[in-house]
Amino acid sequence: MRYAVLVTGPAGAGKSRNPNQNHNPTSAGKSTFTRSYLNHLTALKRTGHLVNLDPAASEESFEVEPVIDIKDLVSLEDVMGELGYGPNGGLVYCFEYLLENFDWLEEALGGYEDDYLVIDCPGQIELYTHHPFLPTLVQNLTKMGIRTSAVYLVESQFMEDKYKFFSGVLSAMSAMVNLEIPWINIMSKMDLVTADPDDSSRGARNGLRGRRNIARYLDPDPLLLASARGQEGDTANPRFHALNQAIVQLIEDHPLVSFLPLDLTSSDSLDTVISHIDYTMQYGEDEEPKEPHDLDEGDFELE
Ligand SMILES: Nc1nc2c(ncn2[C@@H]2O[C@H](COP(=O)(O)OP(=O)(O)OP(=O)(O)O)[C@@H](O)[C@H]2O)c(=O)[nH]1
Numbered sequence: 001m002r003y004a005v006l007v008t009g010p011a012g013a014g015k016s017r018n019p020n021q022n023h024n025p026t027s028a029g030k031s032t033f034t035r036s037y038l039n040h041l042t043a044l045k046r047t048g049h050l051v052n053l054d055p056a057a058s059e060e061s062f063e064v065e066p067v068i069d070i071k072d073l074v075s076l077e078d079v080m081g082e083l084g085y086g087p088n089g090g091l092v093y094c095f096e097y098l099l100e101n102f103d104w105l106e107e108a109l110g111g112y113e114d115d116y117l118v119i120d121c122p123g124q125i126e127l128y129t130h131h132p133f134l135p136t137l138v139q140n141l142t143k144m145g146i147r148t149s150a151v152y153l154v155e156s157q158f159m160e161d162k163y164k165f166f167s168g169v170l171s172a173m174s175a176m177v178n179l180e181i182p183w184i185n186i187m188s189k190m191d192l193v194t195a196d197p198d199d200s201s202r203g204a205r206n207g208l209r210g211r212r213n214i215a216r217y218l219d220p221d222p223l224l225l226a227s228a229r230g231q232e233g234d235t236a237n238p239r240f241h242a243l244n245q246a247i248v249q250l251i252e253d254h255p256l257v258s259f260l261p262l263d264l265t266s267s268d269s270l271d272t273v274i275s276h277i278d279y280t281m282q283y284g285e286d287e288e289p290k291e292p293h294d295l296d297e298g299d300f301e302l303e
Pocket residue numbers: 009010011012015016017018019021022023024025027028029030031032033054121122123124188189190191192263264
């Protein structure tokens with residue numbers, strides 16, 4: 001049996017791919033997670049392979065070499081330079097080109113029997129919400145006997161306030177219904193969440209950040225979120241309250257949207273996330289199906 005995990009999620013405004021540059025606060029951290037994931041599999045004495053499907057990925061971001069790289073087929077730089085496309089049109093072109101030349105990918109994947117592929121995807125949200133590329137890719141992988149699941153990373157800053165959170169939830173839901181495969185939502189960069197509730201940062205002042213308050217975002221109780229509205233300092237236009245209420249109702253009616261916390265600085269956290277992914281796609285189902293580890297609350301203690 002072969003397995004593939006698509007690592008998806010929104011990009012930030014502006015790409016900062018160089019790890020030495022300032023951290024890009026709104027990028028989900030897909031590429032970073034992908035590499036930690038593979039290193040962790042190695043530590044567990046398991047084999048995994050990196051597949052890069054981001055035609056704009058920069059070379060220096062690869063501390064783990066991809067076994068398959070879309071840029072060997074088509075790169076965004078070339079498409080933009082030679083065909084005069086902008087970054088978004090260029091990405092669409094690259095994916096169309098990939099699907100038209102799917103035998104290239106099929107051949108490249110052919111050599112990896114009994115394997116576990118971790119696929120780093122680009123961050124353009126349109127790719128997940130309204131283009132047919134990823135669903136077609138998944139169908140093709142399924143035809144090849146590759147069992148595919150997806151993780152959707154949303155950055156922990158989305159927990160800073162409920163409006164950002166709603167936007168993260170809605171994008172996750174939209175991607176989920178578009179792909180229709182086993183799916184896990186992940187709240188990434190938990191290392192950036194302030195541990196100290198007395199922290200005077202903006203998020204902490206709003207009382208919406210800090211480990212103490214995380215639970216309500218990881219496993220959202222919409223009514224709780226809704227009741228957070230109208231707090232002192234909430235400058236939102238009251239006309240939006242009805243809309244928020246409707247979104248809250250939607251979240252409540254679709255309890256699929258919960259998030260697993262991911263803190264790359266904790267190997268336990270990676271362990272938990274990976275065992276959830278394994279469980280979701282029934283990795284090694286010929287053996288006993290695995291129960292996911294209990295969510296390690298030790299890391300995010302709720303007093
Ligand atoms: N503090 C912290 N920073 C992170 C983490 N993961 C990624 N970053 C930083 O966030 C930025 C973006 O990370 P990437 O992994 O390139 O994000 P991406 O989702 O692949 O971005 P795109 O490919 O542009 O969509 C980089 O500057 C990383 O160093 C994390 O777990 N914690």
